[in-house]
Each structure stands twice: as C-alpha cells, then as structure tokens.
Amino acid sequence: MEVAAPGQLNIDECPSYGSRGVDCFEKLEQVGEGTYGRVYMAREKITGEIVALKRIRMEDEKEGFPITAIREIKILNKLHHENVVRLKEVVTSLGPEKDEPGTPGKHSYNEGNKFNGGIYMVFEYLDHDLAGLADRPGVSFSVPQIKCYMIQLLTGLHYCHINQVLHRDIKGSNLLVDNEGNLKLADFGLAKSYLNVPNVNLTNRVITLWYRPPELLLGTTKYGPTIDIWSVGCILAELLHGKAIFPGKDESDQLNKIFELCGAPDEISWPGVSELPWYKNFKPTRPMKRCLREFFGHFDHHALELVDRMLTLDPSQRISAKDALDAEYFWTEPFPCDPKSLPKYESSHEFQTKKRRLQQYEEAVKYQQQQHKEAAKHQKLQHLGLPPIQLPRQTRAAHIRPAPSQIMHGYQPPVPPREPQGHQYVKPPGPSGGPNRYPSARNPSSSRYNHPSQGSRSDHGHGRGPYPPPSWAPPSASVVMPGDGPRGGPYGGRSSDMVGRNRNRQYSWRQQ
Ligand SMILES: Nc1ncnc2c1ncn2[C@@H]1O[C@H](COP(=O)(O)OP(=O)(O)OP(=O)(O)O)[C@@H](O)[C@H]1O
Numbered sequence: 001m002e003v004a005a006p007g008q009l010n011i012d013e014c015p016s017y018g019s020r021g022v023d024c025f026e027k028l029e030q031v032g033e034g035t036y037g038r039v040y041m042a043r044e045k046i047t048g049e050i051v052a053l054k055r056i057r058m059e060d061e062k063e064g065f066p067i068t069a070i071r072e073i074k075i076l077n078k079l080h081h082e083n084v085v086r087l088k089e090v091v092t093s094l095g096p097e098k099d100e101p102g103t104p105g106k107h108s109y110n111e112g113n114k115f116n117g118g119i120y121m122v123f124e125y126l127d128h129d130l131a132g133l134a135d136r137p138g139v140s141f142s143v144p145q146i147k148c149y150m151i152q153l154l155t156g157l158h159y160c161h162i163n164q165v166l167h168r169d170i171k172g173s174n175l176l177v178d179n180e181g182n183l184k185l186a187d188f189g190l191a192k193s194y195l196n197v198p199n200v201n202l203t204n205r206v207i208t209l210w211y212r213p214p215e216l217l218l219g220t221t222k223y224g225p226t227i228d229i230w231s232v233g234c235i236l237a238e239l240l241h242g243k244a245i246f247p248g249k250d251e252s253d254q255l256n257k258i259f260e261l262c263g264a265p266d267e268i269s270w271p272g273v274s275e276l277p278w279y280k281n282f283k284p285t286r287p288m289k290r291c292l293r294e295f296f297g298h299f300d301h302h303a304l305e306l307v308d309r310m311l312t313l314d315p316s317q318r319i320s321a322k323d324a325l326d327a328e329y330f331w332t333e334p335f336p337c338d339p340k341s342l343p344k345y346e347s348s349h350e351f352q353t354k355k356r357r358l359q360q361y362e363e364a365v366k367y368q369q370q371q372h373k374e375a376a377k378h379q380k381l382q383h384l385g386l387p388p389i390q391l392p393r394q395t396r397a398a399h400i401r402p403a404p405s406q407i408m409h410g411y412q413p414p415v416p417p418r419e420p421q422g423h424q425y426v427k428p429p430g431p432s433g434g435p436n437r438y439p440s441a442r443n444p445s446s447s448r449y450n451h452p453s454q455g456s457r458s459d460h461g462h463g464r465g466p467y468p469p470p471s472w473a474p475p476s477a478s479v480v481m482p483g484d485g486p487r488g489g490p491y492g493g494r495s496s497d498m499v500g501r502n503r504n505r506q507y508s509w510r511q512q
Contacts, residue, residue, distance in 0.1 A: 022093040022120050025053060031349045032129075032173075035068070035189065041125055041347075051088065052123040065119070068189040073121065075165055075188045083156025085176055085186040086124045093118040123186070127179050131172030132350040134239070139345065143300075146239045147336035149175075151325065152183035153232060158321035160185065161225040166192045168206040170231035172238075173350040181339025207231060209254050210246055214265070215315050217255045219277030226318040233310025240299050240307075255282050262313050263290030270314040302329040 025042040028050075032039030037057035043050055056069045076087040094117045130149065133139060141149075153175060160167055167174075167185060174187040190206050201221035207213070213230030215223055237245045245261070248254025259265075264284035265273045273279060292311060296304055306329045309319035319327075330336060 020089065020091045022053065022091045022118060024091065025051065025122070027053065030351070031347070032351045034187070039349075039351075050125045052125045053091075054121045054123060056119045056121065058119065069119070069121070071191060071193075072188045075191050075193055078193070079160065079163060079165065079188075081156060081159045082182065083152050083184055084159065085126070085184040088122045088124060091120050091122055093120075126176035126182075126184060126186075128177045128345065128348045129173045129186075129350050130175040130177055130183070130235075132348040132353045133177055133345060134172065135350065135353045136345065136348045139348075141239060142334075142337070143240075144334045144337035145342060146236070147330055147334075148181065148339055148342070149177070149183050149239075150232075150236055151330055151336050152339070153185070153235070154321045154325050156183070156185040157225075157228055157232065158325065160191075161228070161321055164194055166194060166225060167228050168192055169208060170228050170235070171208045171211050172235060175235075179344040181337075181342035183339075209248055209251070210234065210244055212254065213315065214255060214258050214262075214313055215276065217251055217258075218273070218279050218282060221277075223315065225320065226315045229310050229318050229321060229324065230315075232321075232324070233307055236303075236310065237296065237299075237307045240303055241296065252282060256284075258313075259284050259288045261290075261292050261295055262311055264288040265313045273314075302327065302332050305329065 024046070025044055027040045027042045029041045030038050031041050031052065032054075034054075035057070037055040039055075040053045041050060042053045056066060058066070073087065073090060076085070080086070134141065153170075157167065157170070165188075167188065168190040169187055170185075174185065176184045176186045178184075192202065194202075199222075202223060204216045204219055204221055204223075207216060207227065211231035211234045213227050216227060234245055246254060246257045248257050263269065264287060267274055292308055293304055296307060299307065306319075306324060306327045309327070310324065312318040
C-alpha cells in the first residue's frame with residue numbers, strides 16, 4: 001500500500017488488515033449476538049458505506065486470539081463468491097469500548113486476556129438472515145422463492161466444497177439475505193479448510209444440533225462435504241414444511257427423531273454404521289422404517305426426491321451440492337424466481353425478531369399483572385361492602401381489549417418466548433468444468449432463474465472469481481482433514497455448548 005501524502009487518506013487503497021481503528025465506523029444498531037460477541041450495523045464515516053461489524057469476543061480467551069476467528073479470517077480471505085459473505089477488513093480498538101459489557105479498567109473486564117482492546121471483522125452488510133426473515137409476521141415464502149434461495153445456497157456451498165472448505169454450521173441464521181434477493185453463506189467460525197488426506201481425524205462436535213447429520217451424532221471423525229448437505233436438506237424440508245423437522249433436545253433425542261423419519265440404520269442401508277464410535281450407545285431399541293416420503297407426502301414429487309437424497313443416512317450415498325443443483329426440482333415448474341423480483345422487507349435478523357418477540361411478551365405480562373392487581377383491588381372493595389371504584393374509561397376498556405401498544409406490536413396472549421433456534425418458517429403456498437446446468441449468477445436475468453430451456457446446463461456459476469479452479473474433485477465422506485482430532489465423549493453438543501458462548505474455548509485446542 002502506498003504511503004499517503006501528509007494530511008491525506010489513501011481511501012482508494014485497500015487497507016491492510018488491522019491497520020485501521022474501529023473509530024472509522026459509527027455503530028448504528030446491534031443486529032446479532034453470537035458466540036463471538038456482537039454484530040453491529042455500522043457506517044463507514046468517510047464513505048458512508050453500510051457494513052456489518054463483528055466483534056471478536058476476547059474476554060474468555062486465555063490462549064490469546066481465538067482460533068475460530070483466525071480460521072474465519074483465513075478462510076474468508078480465500079473465498080470470493082457472490083454467495084459467500086465478503087470480509088472487507090479487520091479493524092481494532094485499543095481500549096475497552098463504552099458499548100461493550102464489562103467496566104473498563106476493572107479487573108473483571110478481561111480477566112483471561114491481557115489485551116483490553118477489541119478486534120472487529122468488517123463484512124459487507126446484508127439486510128436479513130433467513131431465520132429472522134422467515135420468522136417475521138406475515139412473511140411467507142413461495143415455492144419459486146424457496147427454489148431461488150436454495151439454488152444460491154447450493155451454489156455457494158458447492159463453491160466452498162470445490163475449494164476444499166467445509167462450512168460445518170449451515171443453519172438459517174447463518175444464511176444472510178439482502179433486499180435484492182441475494183443469499184450469502186456467513187459465519188465461517190467452524191469452517192474447515194481440508195485436504196484429501198486419509199486417516200486424519202476431525203472433530204465431530206460441529207453443526208448446530210437440529211441440523212447435525214447422523215454420522216456426526218454417531219461419533220464419526222472422518223467425514224466430508226456431505227455433512228453440510230444434510231443441513232441443507234433440513235433447511236429445505238423446514239422451508240417447505242413450515243417448521244424445523246428434527247428439533248432434538250439433546251444428541252440422543254436428535255438421533256431418535258432422525259431415525260423415526262429416516263429409518264433406523266443397519267449394515268444393509270448404511271454399510272459400516274455399526275463400526276461408528278457411538279453406535280452402541282445410540283443403537284435404536286426398536287425397528288424403525290424410513291417413512292420420510294409418507295411424512296412429507298404434501299411436498300411435490302421433485303421436492304420430495306431432493307429432500308430424500310439430501311437426508312440419506314449413509315453419507316457416501318448422500319447427494320453432492322453439484323448434483324443437487326442439477327436436480328429436477330430446480331428445472332421443473334414453478335421455476336425459481338429472479339432474486340430481484342423478491343419482495344423487500346424491513347431489516348430482520350434472528351436477533352432482532354427474537355428481541356421483538358421478547359418485548360411483546362414482557363409487555364403482555366406487564367399488562368396481565370396490571371389487570372390482576374386491578375381485579376384484586378376491586379374484589380377487596382366489594383368484600384368491604386364499599387361501592388366499586390369507577391374505573392377510568394381506558395382502564396375499563398382494557399379489561400376486554402389489549403392496550404394500543406399491544407395492538408401495534410401484533411398483540412398475542414402471553415406465552416413463554418420460544419426456545420432459541422426455534423424459528424418457524426411459514427408454510428409456503430463440479431469440479432470446475434464439470435457438466436451441469438447453471439449459468440453465471442453474475443447475470444441475474446440469466447437462465448438460472450428462468451426456464452431451463454433458456455439456459456446452458458454447463459455452468460453452475462462456481463469456480464469463478466480470482467481463485468484458480470481447484471484440481472481436486474469433491475470427495476466422498478471418507479475424506480479427512482489434517483490436524484483435527486476427536487473431542488471427548490458423545491454427549492458434548494452444540495445444543496448447549498455451541499449455541500452458548502463457549503465455542504471459542506471449546507474448540508480452541510489443537511483445532512485446525
Ligand atoms: N454481514 C452481515 N450482515 C448483516 N448481518 C450479519 C452479518 N453477519 C452476521 N450478521 C448477523 O449477526 C448474527 C450472528 O452472526 P454470526 O453467526 O457470524 O456470529 P457468531 O458469533 O458466529 O454466531 P453463532 O453463535 O450463531 O455461530 C447472524 O445470524 C446475522 O443475523
């Protein structure tokens with residue numbers, strides 16, 4: 001980078017990572033709260049550009065800079081694709097900030113780590129995540145819309161896989177969507193860059209429980225890209241079905257839910273399953289037949305076919321992202337819509353929709369408590385034989401009508417807020433050069449979003465961008481990655497540990 005003339009800024013030059021301070025940005029609103037810390041919508045002070053600032057949580061780090069952050073930065077530096085969120089730069093703050101938890105200067109602020117400053121990843125900003133968007137009252141996805149999002153998800157994932165990256169945390173809140181209809185994969189904190197080296201073990205404690213494939217739940221430490229495809233299958237079925245399909249409470253319950261729908265595996269349906277480390281612990285106690293096709297009988301034939309291929313128990317038989325993009329589902333009517341034709345919504349991230357729901361709940365509880373108090377007062381006066389107090393007009397009306405603010409916020413009777421992760425989607429009405437169907441996604445009016453007869457089958461839109469086409473072909477599930485090892489027993493899991501704040505700690509040792 002060239003040195004700027006005195007008093008001038010090199011704003012045309014791309015700053016090197018960490019060279020700028022977070023004070024170059026004005027934080028506008030918190031849009032996410034994750035394992036790393038907070039995610040903010042922010043404005044670059046000079047250019048006015050809107051970005052997302054993801055603060056790397058350092059408070060609990062005794063080992064220095066968290067490995068998940070290093071991994072995310074390294075991997076995102078390598079990936080450049082329109083369906084993968086763009087990391088623009090990394091910025092720092094030298095001291096504790098006013099808006100972060102903890103009291104500056106006090107010992108408790110940063111017990112583990114000596115560095116009291118903050119480190120932020122600066123991303124391009126997207127208006128929504130899929131979980132938050134789907135959870136918005138009144139939002140329902142049409143089949144062409146679902147197909148449009150799924151194509152983008154699979155295209156981004158295929159690009160990752162051919163570049164030897166496993167995402168390992170595909171779920172709705174990690175799929176960012178903008179008001180132009182673009183979908184991008186985000187949160188590469190658990191992603192893994194891997195080589196096709198046999199006999200190297202990987203951790204099986206990855207992927208949020210509801211979206212975790214059976215081979216990981218059964219303890220395998222040798223796996224490949226099809227772990228991500230299982231998660232995609234769960235998302236597609238969830239979008240079409242209207243709610244999460246495997247909402248397990250813990251690993252055992254998760255496997256049980258999977259077996260109930262996909263059948264209990266045996267050596268015939270899944271050769272080698274009985275050799276998996278925890279097969280004996282979780283062995284089904286009764287025979288269970290695969291009934292996925294009956295259960296999702298309301299899906300159209302091609303959707304069912306694709307969900308079936310994605311939710312195949314044996315990972316070596318599961319469909320790849322490339323083949324999924326070629327599935328008839330995307331090439332039969334109703335065709336995927338053009339992203340640009342999708343409706344525009346007010347910003348909705350899972351964090352915001354949950355916050356709104358909690359506010360509604362608290363308001364409703366407060367309202368009910370007030371009603372109880374009034375009723376008790378009323379009863380007491382009657383008991384004493386005194387004439388009832390004339391309630392003010394508004395208060396009397398409140399006996400039968402919700403408060404105006406509750407109407408504005410879509411009042412519902414108080415119910416406990418739903419479990420985290422529990423969004424409910426509203427029920428809707430190759431290796432480079434390999435043969436496939438997708439034209440470049442750079443041209444949104446291309447055949448990708450139209451009738452297949454208008455488009456070529458020979459370009460998935462992957463393998464583009466500044467990176468040389470990989471020479472490696474997507475491997476089977478037996479692919480392993482170097483330097484990663486199994487972690488502990490079968491019961492540690494994403495349901496509690498990964499959704500919570502301990503991911504950096506949990507995955508910090510010897511994790512590649
Ligand atoms: N580039 C972005 N633009 C807009 N919102 C974003 C962006 N990146 C993240 N978010 C919001 O912040 C949330 C949390 O971000 P992210 O998943 O990257 O953090 P995390 O700490 O890894 O979270 P988790 O604990 O869920 O894995 C996302 O679900 C999304 O709503």
